Each structure stands twice: as C-alpha cells, then as structure tokens.
Amino acid sequence: xxxxxxxxxxxxKTRGQQVTLRCSPKSGHxxxxxxxxxxxxxxxxxxxxxxxxxxxxxxxxxxxxGHQFPNYSSELNVNALLLGDSALYLCASSLWRGxxxxxxxxxxxxxxxxxxxx
Amino acid sequence: xxxxxxxxEALRLQEGESSSLNCSYTVSGLRGLFWYRQxxxxxxxxxxxxxxxxxxxxxxRLKATLxxxxxxxxxxxxxxxxxxxxxxxxxxxxxxxxxxxxxxxxRLLVSP
Numbered sequence: 001x002x003x004x005x006x007x008x009x010x011x012x013k014t015r016g017q018q019v020t021l022r023c024s025p026k027s028g029h030x031x032x033x034x035x036x037x038x039x040x041x042x043x044x045x046x047x048x049x050x051x052x053x054x055x056x057x058x059x060x061x062x063x064x065x066g067h068q069f070p071n072y073s074s075e076l077n078v079n080a081l082l083l084g085d086s087a088l089y090l091c092a093s094s095l096w097r098g099x100x101x102x103x104x105x106x107x108x109x110x111x112x113x114x115x116x117x118x
Numbered sequence: 119x120x121x122x123x124x125x126x127e128a129l130r131l132q133e134g135e136s137s138s139l140n141c142s143y144t145v146s147g148l149r150g151l152f153w154y155r156q157x158x159x160x161x162x163x164x165x166x167x168x169x170x171x172x173x174x175x176x177x178x179r180l181k182a183t184l185x186x187x188x189x190x191x192x193x194x195x196x197x198x199x200x201x202x203x204x205x206x207x208x209x210x211x212x213x214x215x216x217x218x219x220x221x222x223x224x225r226l227l228v229s230p
Contacts (some may be wrong), residue, residue, distance in 0.1 A: 004161070033216045040191065042122075042205055042220030043162070056217055090161050094216065104150025104209045107218060111163035 002027060004110035006091050012116045013081050021113045022074040025093030032074040033107065034066060043090055049074055050096045058097040081117045088112040119211050120145045125185055126222035131228050139191040139204055147211030150187050152218065153182050153207040162205055165191075198230045199216045 005024045013019050025032050031050045035043035045058035050066035068074045072093075078085055093105035121144040131137055143151065150169055166175045168184040179200065179206035181192040189205055189210050203225045207218040 018154055031216060034167070035218075040222070042207070042222045043218070044220070045217045048216040092161075094215075096129070101218070104152070104167050105216065106152070106167060108164065109154075111159070111161045114159075 004091055004093050004108055006089075006110040006113050007022070008113055009111070010114045012118060014118050015081055015083060017081050018077065018079045019081060019115060021078075021089050021091075021115075023074045023076070023090075023091030023093075023110060025044035025072050025074070027106045029095055030072050031094050031096040031106070032068060032072065033092045033094070034076045035092060035109075036073070037090055038058070039113070046076070056112075074108040078115075083117050086115060088114050088115045093111075120206055120208060121221040122205075122206055122221035124206050124224050127222070128222060128225040129227070131193075133197055133225070133228055133230050136192070136194045136196070138193070139206075140227070141189040141191070141206030141221055142187060143189070143206070144187075145209050145210050149209040149211045150208045150211050151184055152207045152209065153180075153189070153191055154207065155203055156203045158221070162224055165204075177200075193226070197229050197230050201226055201228045202216075 033048040034046040038045040047057040052068045063079045065077045090112045091110045123142045125140045150167045153165040155162040156162045171186045183190045203223040205223045207220040
C-alpha cells in the first residue's frame with residue numbers, strides 16, 4: 001500500500017522564479033494538506049484541499065497557491081520565490097471529516113520536497 | 119493563538135539511559151495532541167494521539183502521557199535506533215481536522 005508520494009525530492013531555484021511541487025495521497029485518503037518546514041523548525045500549515053477546493057489556509061502570502069485534482073492528487077505552487085522560501089515542503093493526507101465530528105484526525109506525511117532558493 | 123513549546127531542544131543519552139521529553143501547549147480547545155518521529159531528510163512518522171488529560175499510550179520503548187497543559191514522551195532504555203527528532207503537535211477543536219500546530223521538536227541522540 002503506497003503511502004504519500006511527493007515529487008521532486010530536491011530542487012534548486014533562483015529568486016523570482018516559480019516552482020510547482022506534486023503530491024499523491026495515501027490510497028483511500030481524499031484530503032491533502034501542505035506544510036512548510038524550515039531548517040530546525042517544526043512544520044507550519046500552509047493550506048488544505050478537499051473536493052478540489054481550498055478549505056483552510058495558514059498565514060502564508062498569496063504567492064503560495066495550490067490545486068487538487070479529481071484523483072485527489074495535489075500541487076503546491078510558489079511564485080516570485082524568495083530566499084526565505086527555502087525549506088522542506090511536506091504533503092500530508094487524510095480522510096475528510098466535518099467540523100461536527102468527534103475525535104482527532106491522523107495525518108500521514110510524505111517524505112517532502114527540499115527546495116533551495118539561491 | 120495556539121502554541122506548542124518543546125523541551126529540551128536537544129538531548130543526548132547513552133544506550134539504556136531513560137529520560138523524558140516535554141511538550142507544553144496552549145490551545146482554546148484540544149481536539150487531539152500528536153507525537154511524531156522525524157528522521158533526517160524524511161517526513162514525520164505518526165506515533166501517538168492523546169485526547170484527554172490522564173490518557174497514556176505505549177509503543178515499544180515509548181510512552182506518552184497527557185495533562186491539561188503538557189504532554190510527556192517517556193523513553194525507557196533507549197537504543198541507538200531511537201535517535202530522531204520527536205515532534206509534538208496539537209489539533210485544535212474549532213479549526214478542523216487538518217491543521218496541526220507543531221512545536222520545534224526535540225533532537226534525540228542515543229549513543230551505543
């Protein structure tokens with residue numbers, strides 16, 4: 001059973017360029033979230049997608065955008081790259097649960113895409 | 119605003135030397151507290167979810183406990199393969215099931 005797969009694993013860009021990162025969720029999952037992890041820090045929530053719509057967003061500028069496809073896979077796009085965008089970008093998948101449901105939701109993470117901006 | 123603080127930042131143990139990692143949290147309503155393990159260059163790997171104060175969960179040499187303000191990850195007789203960064207995260211009651219607020223982690227090194 002394949003877990004969460006991300007591509008590419010590593011990439012190098014220069015300031016001002018644009019980047020697209022890709023994610024395939026774990027089999028059976030329908031919701032994808034993206035996180036940014038700077039070196040030595042914990043992951044920070046960027047946004048989540050369900051039914052091809054952005055459902056929730058963290059404190060990230062509009063340069064960060066995403067998309068979810070009918071097969072539940074997702075892309076993260078970052079425009080006008082800054083040096084500070086250098087980080088490990090993590091994709092996490094889960095099953096969607098409505099706000100009124102009880103309990104908590106375990107997120108399954110991929111290995112990440114390491115982005116270096118020069 | 120939800121906040122998670124982990125201590126210590128780094129911990130070095132000898133094989134077999136038991137210790138505990140701390141996670142203090144501030145959240146308006148707790149849906150769940152999570153512990154993840156992260157190896158270098160990899161994504162976080164799920165360990166435990168705790169839901170309410172007094173709850174405990176165990177897995178091999180690891181035991182997680184929860185109070186109303188903090189969680190502890192106890193490591194009993196650790197082995198070198200337990201070396202990793204341990205991340206604590208909270209899922210808040212009012213912001214849905216997808217957003218996790220993470221601490222900065224504790225880097226654990228277990229020497230043989």
